[in-house]
Amino acid sequence: MAEPYGESPLAAHTDVLTRSSVPGTVRLSEVAFSAQVTLRVDPKSPAAERIGTALGTMLPNQSGQVARTERLLIAWLGPDEWLLVGPEGEAGTIRTTVTEALGEEHGAVVDVSAHRTIIEVSGPKAPELLAKGCALDLHRRSFGADRCAQTLLARAGVLLVCREAEPPAYWVFVRASFARYLADWLNDAAAEYHWSSCA
DSSP, X not given: OOOOOOOOTTGGGHHHHHHHOBTTTXXXXXXXXXXXXXXXXXXXXXXXXXXXXXXXXXXXXXXXXXXXXSSOEEEEEETTEXXXXXXXXXXXXXXXXXXXXXXXXXXEEEEOTTTEEEEEEESTTHHHHHHTTOOSOOSTTTSOTTEEEEEEETXXXXXXXXXXXXXXEEEEEEEGXXXXXXXXXXXXXXXXXXXXXXX
């Protein structure tokens, strides 16, 4: 019997991301196979408090907030919805932890790890590069570290998370079916930085 084999959405596009990167200016790479679990629960319920205790940080309660622990990132998606992101292979552990804390209360915990991949965009020109296809104000005063937003990037729906403000580093969560399109768009958008680095 054949062994199961998984391939990330951008496995065949690694060279595209590598070519897009310009040392000291902008860097693109895929963060493949991250554990991703969505949670829906009443934020004012005892279950939400138990889940926060179990995870090691309370669920973000404001639009665009991100909470982090040593191994987990929790992004606010809506008034009663969050995305929990952890290391590869830990979706089952995250799901079990949250489900046990949820108990008998109303809520939903779903493994969506195969739904999206993550493109990391970092470096001094990262905000400028993303601004070419995104209407958000990405200045660190408006969209600094531990902020997130569901938005459009080059007409593709994404979840954008600012991981670091200085130097800028973003995670772009994109549906697997749009990942190659977005990688190609980023490659084209970054072309000018290759010319300026050679000038």
